[in-house]
Amino acid sequence: MNTPDTPISRRHAIAGLSALGATSVLASTNAHAHTNALLTNTDLGWNQETKQFALLPLPYAYDALEPVIDEQTMRIHHDKHHNGYVKGVNNAMKQLEAIRWEQGDPALIQHWQRQLSFHMGGHVNHTLFWSGMKPEALGGGGQPTGNLSQVIKRDFGSFGKFAKQFTLAATKVEGSGWGWLVYEPVSRQLMVTQVQNQQDMMIAGAVPLLGVDVWEHAYYLKYQNRRADYVEAFMRIIDWEEISRRFEAARR
Numbered sequence: 001m002n003t004p005d006t007p008i009s010r011r012h013a014i015a016g017l018s019a020l021g022a023t024s025v026l027a028s029t030n031a032h033a034h035t036n037a038l039l040t041n042t043d044l045g046w047n048q049e050t051k052q053f054a055l056l057p058l059p060y061a062y063d064a065l066e067p068v069i070d071e072q073t074m075r076i077h078h079d080k081h082h083n084g085y086v087k088g089v090n091n092a093m094k095q096l097e098a099i100r101w102e103q104g105d106p107a108l109i110q111h112w113q114r115q116l117s118f119h120m121g122g123h124v125n126h127t128l129f130w131s132g133m134k135p136e137a138l139g140g141g142g143q144p145t146g147n148l149s150q151v152i153k154r155d156f157g158s159f160g161k162f163a164k165q166f167t168l169a170a171t172k173v174e175g176s177g178w179g180w181l182v183y184e185p186v187s188r189q190l191m192v193t194q195v196q197n198q199q200d201m202m203i204a205g206a207v208p209l210l211g212v213d214v215w216e217h218a219y220y221l222k223y224q225n226r227r228a229d230y231v232e233a234f235m236r237i238i239d240w241e242e243i244s245r246r247f248e249a250a251r252r
């Protein structure tokens, strides 16, 4: 049923989400519409028959990102936390469907819409997070090349200035959230943004390219309160080839 990463499968992904009643997610947190344009239904574990998402395995071993991110953190983060978002979005969709069919409590629509937005954000963010990293030994880290490298220089002054702003923004997120490099398609420029929780404070219409998870569950076992050290180390495992692929897709 699901197909590889092609423009057609991307359209199916968006159509599938809309058919589910997830249009409210796309409308209320417009980052998702664009994020889903970069991901396929396959990437998100979408099953058209059951109308449920599934948690897919990591694209590498749990210990592949050692020593930057330790194996235990990866196991708990992926198997428990990411899985929780998958279950949460599936449940929110079921609850909203029940309300549509007059089998649920309409007074709870705001609650379930919020749950849908939060958990879909969690599922999409983590899916992009896992595939945006690769082991240092296999070429993770360093700097991007090609168009992305040039546009980073144009919009931030230099790669160093970008890295400084990205790590500072991520480190200074208030509470739980993410630091993101996004592409803003109206002004056609790259921006750094903070996201609180899984979805708040996204720049409207911006396409997320590179995200670092700064929820404590992402780093606390190894780094404790030293979030800045974790974010600094994260720069060594970025898969810039994948981020460049997303950038080219976002610009099209």
Ligand SMILES: [Fe+2]
Pocket (backbone or CB within 6 Å): 077, 081, 126, 213, 215, 217, 218
């Ligand atoms: Fe996380």
